[in-house]
Amino acid sequence: STLCIHxxxxxxxxxxxxxxxxxxxVVGYDTSEEVVSRLSQxxxxxxxxxxxxxxxxxIESDKLTISNEVVSAKYHIICVPTPFDRESKxxxxxxxxxxxxxxxxxxxxxxxxxxxxxxxxxxxxxxxRPVLEESTLEAGKDFxxxxxxxTVLPGDIITELKQNARIIGGVNGVSTEAAxxxxxxxxxxxxxxxxxxxxxxxxxLIQNTFRDANIAIANEIAKLSHDYEIDSREAxxxxxxxxxxxxxxxxxxxxxxxxxxxxxxLGQNSxxxxxxxxxxxxxxxxxxxxxxxxxxxxxxxxxxTIAILGVAYKGNVGDTRESPGLKLARELQSPAMQEExxxxxxxxxxxxxxxxxxxxxxxxxxxxxxxxxxxxEEAVDDADAIVVTTDHDEFEEMDPHSVGRWMDGDLIVDTKxxxxxxxxNTEGFRVSRI
Ligand code: SAJ
Numbered sequence: 001s002t003l004c005i006h007x008x009x010x011x012x013x014x015x016x017x018x019x020x021x022x023x024x025x026v027v028g029y030d031t032s033e034e035v036v037s038r039l040s041q042x043x044x045x046x047x048x049x050x051x052x053x054x055x056x057x058x059i060e061s062d063k064l065t066i067s068n069e070v071v072s073a074k075y076h077i078i079c080v081p082t083p084f085d086r087e088s089k090x091x092x093x094x095x096x097x098x099x100x101x102x103x104x105x106x107x108x109x110x111x112x113x114x115x116x117x118x119x120x121x122x123x124x125x126x127x128x129r130p131v132l133e134e135s136t137l138e139a140g141k142d143f144x145x146x147x148x149x150x151t152v153l154p155g156d157i158i159t160e161l162k163q164n165a166r167i168i169g170g171v172n173g174v175s176t177e178a179a180x181x182x183x184x185x186x187x188x189x190x191x192x193x194x195x196x197x198x199x200x201x202x203x204x205l206i207q208n209t210f211r212d213a214n215i216a217i218a219n220e221i222a223k224l225s226h227d228y229e230i231d232s233r234e235a236x237x238x239x240x241x242x243x244x245x246x247x248x249x250x251x252x253x254x255x256x257x258x259x260x261x262x263x264x265x266l267g268q269n270s271x272x273x274x275x276x277x278x279x280x281x282x283x284x285x286x287x288x289x290x291x292x293x294x295x296x297x298x299x300x301x302x303x304x305t306i307a308i309l310g311v312a313y314k315g316n317v318g319d320t321r322e323s324p325g326l327k328l329a330r331e332l333q334s335p336a337m338q339e340e341x342x343x344x345x346x347x348x349x350x351x352x353x354x355x356x357x358x359x360x361x362x363x364x365x366x367x368x369x370x371x372x373x374x375x376x377e378e379a380v381d382d383a384d385a386i387v388v389t390t391d392h393d394e395f396e397e398m399d400p401h402s403v404g405r406w407m408d409g410d411l412i413v414d415t416k417x418x419x420x421x422x423x424x425n426t427e428g429f430r431v432s433r434i
Contacts, residue, residue, distance in 0.1 A: 003027070003182075004073035004106075006099045008035055008066070010046055011116060011150045012079030013055060014157050020058035022186045027071045028064060031098075039066045047318040047365075050158050072106040075182055076113045078128075079150070084261040091120050091265050093127050100131030107135045112144035112178040115197075118204055118258065119147075120268035124197035125171055139171050144178035146170035147197040149204035154256070155317055165189040169200030208262040209276055214248045215259070216279035219286055222250035222434045232434070233417050250434050252389045252415035253286035253324035255313030260284075260322045286434075287328045290413060293432055294385055297411050305358040305408070306332060307383040310390030311366055311373070315416070318365040324415075325389035326371075329359045364394045377406055384409035391416040400427040 001024060005016040008030040016028040030036050038045050042059065044052040058064035080095035096117055103113060113132060115124050124147040129139050139145040148168045152160040166187050170176030176193045183191055194200045218236060225232035236247045254260050263280050267273035295301050311325040312318055320326060333356050361372060362379035373379075380386055380403055388395050396418045404410075404427045412424060415434045424431050 001025070001075065001182075002071075002073040003075045003077060004029055004071050004103075006070070006076060006078045006102065007080035007095070007117075008039060009079065009081065010048070010154065010157070011152070012077075013039075013044070013046060014048070014051060014152075014161060015077065015079060015116070015150070016064055017051075017055045017058040018158070018161050018186055020061070020063035021054065024063065024185070026058070026064045027073065028066050029070050029102075030066075030068070033068060036066055036068045047367075048157050049155065054158055070102045070106055072108060072111075074111055076103050076107075076111065077116055078103075078114065079116045082117050082119055082265075084257075084264065089264045090268055091118075091123075091261075093119065093123060096123065096128055097131055100128050101134075103132060104135045107132060107137055107143060109137060109142045112146070112175070112182065113139075114145075114179050114182070115147045116150050118149060118262060118265065119201055120265045121198045121202045121205070122269055123147075123201060124169075129171060140175050144170060144175035145197070146175045146179035147200040148179055148183060149200060151204065151207065154319060155314075162186055162188050166191045167194060167200045167203050168192070169194035169197045171197055202266075205262045205266045208258050209266060211248065212254055212259045212263055212283060213276060213279040214246075215251070215254055216282040218248045218250040219253075219282055219289075219434075221247065223289060226434075249416075251286070251324070252290060252387075252434070253327060254283040255322045255324045255327075256319070257321040284327075286415075287324065287331050290328055290387060290415065290434070291331060293413055294387070294411075297413075297430065297432060298384055298409070301332070301357045303355050303357075304384040305360065305382055307360045307362065307380045307386045307407070309362050309376075309379070309386060309388045309395055310392060311361050311363045311371060312390050312392070315391035316365065316393060318367060320366055320368060320371070323389075325361070325363070325387075328387065328389060329361060332357050332359050363390070363392070365392060377402075380407045383407045385411040385413065387413040387415065388418065389415055391418045395419075400424045400429060404428060 003019050003024050003026045005012050005028045008028050016026050020026040044055050078099045080099050083092040137143050151164045166183055168176055168179045180191050222232040239245050263276045298304055308325050308329050311320055311323050313323045360374055360379040362374055362376050400423050410428055411430050413432045417433045421431045
């Protein structure tokens with residue numbers, strides 16, 4: 001059958017290729033001229049293992065067509081972004097609404113519309129449904145409407161698309177069934193159905209919220225461990241020997257476009273966020289905790305040079321959204337750091353502002369030209385301290401001897417505990433783990 005996928009990003013593109021490679025006739029639609037023209041030339045704009053070959057296969061078999069126009073199709077699948085506004089802590093639903101509006105002129109009785117984008121509970125029923133019903137067709141009666149949230153892990157998208165269980169909730173039973181029949185064509189795991197679309201939206205959000213809150217516990221445990229002078233990783237791993245305990249790993253904070261954002265979506269139409277909100281704040285506070293460690297270990301940060309290794313949001317990906325490394329860099333260079341010493345009262349001579357640290361950045365996976373990234377040797381050249389903020393393979397393999405020769409100081413803060421402490425100590429480094 002024919003499918004029109006709306007939005008060819010991290011989720012839409014692999015999903016379009018997946019349906020095409022399973023024999024459906026798919027049109028991949030994106031509003032960006034650049035995305036459409038690059039993809040039409042076989043240039044895959046997303047850095048994800050195996051994706052290039054997977055998309056090429058779909059295009060070359062003529063099952064996937066890339067287009068800058070919406071077409072009539074038996075199934076419309078919406079995979080557009082829902083950008084997070086840091087000020088209001090709300091999801092922007094403008095792309096979901098405009099995708100709905102683009103479908104309206106093409107919507108026919110018997111079609112099915114599926115929303116995959118992560119959205120606040122209630123969006124399918126209260127935001128998308130009224131837009132689609134401008135067609136004068138009725139959801140659940142004339143056309144099917146369901147939410148089927150994506151759950152794939154960047155770095156392992158193609159495998160997880162097939163192997164993860166899916167949750168599908170339609171605005172009524174007929175809608176749910178229509179969506180289930182479609183996903184059955186490639187999903188190998190169980191497809192669970194919910195009574196309504198709102199439950200499916202809610203389930204997606206609480207999965208990421210659970211992971212975020214669990215990491216917050218790990219981060220707080222790491223801070224406690226520091227005070228008791230014990231190894232948090234060893235403590236957590238031993239605690240996890242219990243059959244009902246599964247504490248995640250501490251680190252420099254939680255990045256990406258999902259975990260730091262989705263918990264807020266839960267609170268968009270409710271006032272009840274409490275522990276969940278607090279957990280978010282614990283994770284967001286890890287950058288200032290790292291600054292405290294640097295400050296303590298370096299006896300003040302004035303005039304220091306700090307090299308941050310890792311500006312991607314996690315290991316072995318090139319995505320920098322909500323990156324803990326970049327957040328740390330921003331905070332190290334923020335005006336607050338420069339005003340550490342309060343200016344004197346009116347009229348008196350102004351105190352010399354404390355000079356904020358110089359920050360250098362290095363990341364072998366990130367290609368973003370707008371960031372001032374340096375090669376490793378340049379980034380650590382003359383640095384007083386290094387902070388490792390992602391578990392890229394390249395960092396695990398770094399040679400402590402060379403790094404020791406290039407840099408000035410001897411401090412390395414290993415927020416992901418990936419370095420062999422013994423090797424680095426042998427080269428004269430002080431290793432501080434989180
Ligand atoms: N992190 C830790 N400690 C851990 C695990 C992760 O600090 O023990 C950090 C990572 O370094 C990273 C952040 O959390 O900064 C998020 O990384 P992640 O690998 O946990 O997750 P994402 O954001 O790449 O993908 C998540 C996944 N959700 C869950 O595992 C519940 C994925 O399955 C979802 O599809 C995706 O969000 C999404 O799109 O919602």
